[in-house]
Amino acid sequence: MADTKKIKVAKKDKDMNALSPMANAWLNVLLIVSVIITVIPLWVIVVASFTSEAALGTYGYGFWPQEWSIKAYTFLFNKGSIIGIAYKNTIIATVVGTILCLTSVGLYAYPISRKDFRWRGFFTFLSFFTMLFGAGTVPFYVTCRQILGIGNSIFALFLPMSFSAYWVIIMRTFYQSNVPEAVIESARIDGAGEWRTLLQIVLPLAIPGLATVSLFAAIGIWNNFFNCMLLVDESKYFNLQFTIYQTYRNSTYRASKRNIGNRNSDGRTNHGQNFRSTVLIYTKYSVHDGTIITIVLREQRSH
Numbered sequence: 001m002a003d004t005k006k007i008k009v010a011k012k013d014k015d016m017n018a019l020s021p022m023a024n025a026w027l028n029v030l031l032i033v034s035v036i037i038t039v040i041p042l043w044v045i046v047v048a049s050f051t052s053e054a055a056l057g058t059y060g061y062g063f064w065p066q067e068w069s070i071k072a073y074t075f076l077f078n079k080g081s082i083i084g085i086a087y088k089n090t091i092i093a094t095v096v097g098t099i100l101c102l103t104s105v106g107l108y109a110y111p112i113s114r115k116d117f118r119w120r121g122f123f124t125f126l127s128f129f130t131m132l133f134g135a136g137t138v139p140f141y142v143t144c145r146q147i148l149g150i151g152n153s154i155f156a157l158f159l160p161m162s163f164s165a166y167w168v169i170i171m172r173t174f175y176q177s178n179v180p181e182a183v184i185e186s187a188r189i190d191g192a193g194e195w196r197t198l199l200q201i202v203l204p205l206a207i208p209g210l211a212t213v214s215l216f217a218a219i220g221i222w223n224n225f226f227n228c229m230l231l232v233d234e235s236k237y238f239n240l241q242f243t244i245y246q247t248y249r250n251s252t253y254r255a256s257k258r259n260i261g262n263r264n265s266d267g268r269t270n271h272g273q274n275f276r277s278t279v280l281i282y283t284k285y286s287v288h289d290g291t292i293i294t295i296v297l298r299e300q301r302s303h
Helices: 002-013 021-049 053-059 071-076 082-113 120-132 137-147 165-178 181-189 194-205 207-223 226-231 240-260 271-284 289-301
Strands: none
Touching (some): 082 120, 082 240, 120 165, 165 207, 181 194, 194 207, 226 240
């Protein structure tokens, strides 16, 4: 009887979420294959960035450079390079915009999370209303250009994205669920004012929420190119994404011009050559951000 009870207890203690050895092995194989499929294109682009232009045109893409070259990186970091300027603008906009977004969202969300704030409902509705009804592109353009006067400046890259009503609602909920009201009341009894309570009591407890806001704000500002396309005219204020977009567009245009004359002697279009040109351009610009910049530079040098 004692042995039977031990067996039953052991069965009860078994982890219900545990996988069988066979299922665990198949999942490991699946994850390994997924990682390889994800890494291989990135590795090919990185290798191509260290390959000379002549070798790349002769042998194509491979898993190891046929002829080593760092000319692309040398050109990248040359003084006055548009890619270097784009990186500088993007980094400045991302850092400053993330700080502004974190500050504005954190300070707006904290008062409306307090039950003793008189105008809590009004400011919550004001923030929520802007999530439902947007003014549109034209009022946005007029506001940024004529009212705020940030057109054709680096402020256009981050100032329109330095506040988000969506993240205000998220942070308000985070404050309410992770900062106990008793802690705030204790700080008030001890003589702490509102600013001291916020800085020394509330913010340390809200670090996970603030980190989430800062992460998504940074990603949004880094990847945004619409504001630059709409509000910026001079290339010295272009960000990285818009620079990549322009380079890709110019390269596609040059390839289409080359394909016009790419015909056989009988007047028919050489579709094979056109297809190879299209694949080459698509491969060059299919990888996100910095890893493709060195390939993009070769298009610019030949321009």
